[in-house]
Amino acid sequence: MEPTKPLLLLSNDDGVTARGLNYLIETLAPLADLFVMAPDSPRSGAGCSLTSVNPVSYRVVRDEPGLTICSCSGTPVDCVKLALDQVMDRRPDLVIGGINHGSNASVNAHYSGTMGVVYEGAMKGYPAVAFSLCDHRHDADFTPLRPYLVDIMFKAIAIGLPRFTCLNVNFPLRPKFEGVRVCRMTYSSWDNEYVNCPHPHGGHYYWLTGDNTNLEPAAEDTDLWALDHGYVAITPTQVDVTAHGLIDTLKQAF
Amino acid sequence: MEPTKPLLLLSNDDGVTARGLNYLIETLAPLADLFVMAPDSPRSGAGCSLTSVNPVSYRVVRDEPGLTICSCSGTPVDCVKLALDQVMDRRPDLVIGGINHGSNASVNAHYSGTMGVVYEGAMKGYPAVAFSLCDHRHDADFTPLRPYLVDIMFKAIAIGLPRFTCLNVNFPLRPKFEGVRVCRMTYSSWDNEYVNCPHPHGGHYYWLTGDNTNLEPAAEDTDLWALDHGYVAITPTQVDVTAHGLIDTLKQAF
Numbered sequence: 001m002e003p004t005k006p007l008l009l010l011s012n013d014d015g016v017t018a019r020g021l022n023y024l025i026e027t028l029a030p031l032a033d034l035f036v037m038a039p040d041s042p043r044s045g046a047g048c049s050l051t052s053v054n055p056v057s058y059r060v061v062r063d064e065p066g067l068t069i070c071s072c073s074g075t076p077v078d079c080v081k082l083a084l085d086q087v088m089d090r091r092p093d094l095v096i097g098g099i100n101h102g103s104n105a106s107v108n109a110h111y112s113g114t115m116g117v118v119y120e121g122a123m124k125g126y127p128a129v130a131f132s133l134c135d136h137r138h139d140a141d142f143t144p145l146r147p148y149l150v151d152i153m154f155k156a157i158a159i160g161l162p163r164f165t166c167l168n169v170n171f172p173l174r175p176k177f178e179g180v181r182v183c184r185m186t187y188s189s190w191d192n193e194y195v196n197c198p199h200p201h202g203g204h205y206y207w208l209t210g211d212n213t214n215l216e217p218a219a220e221d222t223d224l225w226a227l228d229h230g231y232v233a234i235t236p237t238q239v240d241v242t243a244h245g246l247i248d249t250l251k252q253a254f
Numbered sequence: 255m256e257p258t259k260p261l262l263l264l265s266n267d268d269g270v271t272a273r274g275l276n277y278l279i280e281t282l283a284p285l286a287d288l289f290v291m292a293p294d295s296p297r298s299g300a301g302c303s304l305t306s307v308n309p310v311s312y313r314v315v316r317d318e319p320g321l322t323i324c325s326c327s328g329t330p331v332d333c334v335k336l337a338l339d340q341v342m343d344r345r346p347d348l349v350i351g352g353i354n355h356g357s358n359a360s361v362n363a364h365y366s367g368t369m370g371v372v373y374e375g376a377m378k379g380y381p382a383v384a385f386s387l388c389d390h391r392h393d394a395d396f397t398p399l400r401p402y403l404v405d406i407m408f409k410a411i412a413i414g415l416p417r418f419t420c421l422n423v424n425f426p427l428r429p430k431f432e433g434v435r436v437c438r439m440t441y442s443s444w445d446n447e448y449v450n451c452p453h454p455h456g457g458h459y460y461w462l463t464g465d466n467t468n469l470e471p472a473a474e475d476t477d478l479w480a481l482d483h484g485y486v487a488i489t490p491t492q493v494d495v496t497a498h499g500l501i502d503t504l505k506q507a508f
Binding site: 059075109116161162184192203204205240253 | 296298300301303304305309313329331332335336339363365367370373379413415416417418421434436437439441443444445446450451453457458459461488489490492493494495496500501503505
């Protein structure tokens with residue numbers, strides 16, 4: 001009897017038609033069974049948001065042996081919840097978010113729908129990996145990522161991350177990488193975040209933009225340092241956001 | 255010369271008309287100058303999501319000495335970003351999210367727009383506190399919270415939390431509290447998350463619901479334990495989501 005291929009649940013925040021997701025599908029389809037549940041339109045900046053005021057729905061857009069693709073009306077988190085709770089008939093070996101068009105390193109992890117995918121996978125007890133390329137362009141070149149995607153996918157399944165943890169993997173915009181570095185999240189700051197545009201009918205509207213400043217540029221153990229020096233940055237990430245170091249101080253105050 | 259009152263930036267995810275926010279305004283207005291920028295409609299489950307594909311806008315709905323209220327087209331995070339970057343002419347002493355109608359304890363912190371408010375405040379370098387009452391109802395009774403809101407507000411300003419940290423404060427649904435406990439986030443699991451409804455025109459739609467299971471019910475240092483035992487739960491929370499404990503293991507693997 002042929003060994004069963006691993007089953008991967010894929011989602012993203014750029015939407016079901018995004019090139020990053022489809023490059024991931026193309027790369028991994030020969031190696032694994034794939035179940036894809038991705039938003040029907042771009043959801044950049046969705047973070048861990050979910051849909052509660054309205055219902056969600058999905059439709060199957062492709063269904064063949066070893067590959068099912070669904071388009072969902074909800075957020076990236078909704079996609080993972082719905083796939084696991086209602087749609088998939090076999091438990092995945094790994095949940096993957098991406099490949100995101102744009103960096104999810106440093107504090108961007110909090111705004112990232114790609115990270116929303118893997119947070120949700122981690123909460124449900126599955127190993128989960130987010131892939132992001134530091135290139136926002138629609139036609140970003142994902143080919144340098146191929147061997148890393150495969151290697152990290154197999155290693156994440158083999159290692160089996162502890163529940164409530166996941167990996168945030170970011171690739172620098174380079175034709176070739178210096179290797180891989182396991183990192184911590186960099187502290188950085190977003191400033192000058194809006195462009196103020198006068199509305200033709202009166203009033204103003206504001207487009208999000210911004211400058212990101214690395215607050216610890218010399219710290220060689222951070223994800224931004226790794227990316228700036230040409231490395232693939234793997235940041236192990238956890239669901240527990242408790243500031244454990246503050247507990248004793250606050251017990252004195254409250 | 256009269257001492258300047260502290261300035262508080264308030265936002266929420268239930269929207270600018272929500273009773274929880276308006277109870278907070280009513281309680282704190284005699285003690286502080288208030289600048290409110292809140293979503294124009296409910297945004298429950300918004301997490302740290304932000305608006306990037308479209309522009310955002312706001313309008314002033316009330317403006318009097320010591321109290322300005324704005325209604326914003328964006329998410330809770332957008333509200334804080336826009337207020338700080340474009341609208342406020344004085345730096346706040348504290349950023350407050352809430353009072354949320356419903357718990358943001360345990361893993362719910364990740365889905366919470368109220369926590370999105372204070373994460374954003376913390377990233378920008380302001381002390382930030384989220385208040386949530388474990389009662390989803392529109393007409394929830396916030397009066398038992400009053401002395402705690404005032405006390406925690408003044409203490410948070412006096413202590414001055416470190417940058418990239420904030421407080422997640424949850425109140426149990428009780429007429430009177432046993433006191434305050436400084437806690438860590440509880441590991442819990444959401445299961446049975448959807449109700450599947452047949453659509454009258456064919457297909458199905460899914461409403462989010464779910465059962466939350468406390469995975470460590472005996473742990474007396476957790477926020478769910480505190481709430482279950484009638485205490486106000488104060489969970490210090492941080493922006494750094496690195497799983498520091500995994501770094502060495504992963505360096506071996508990658």
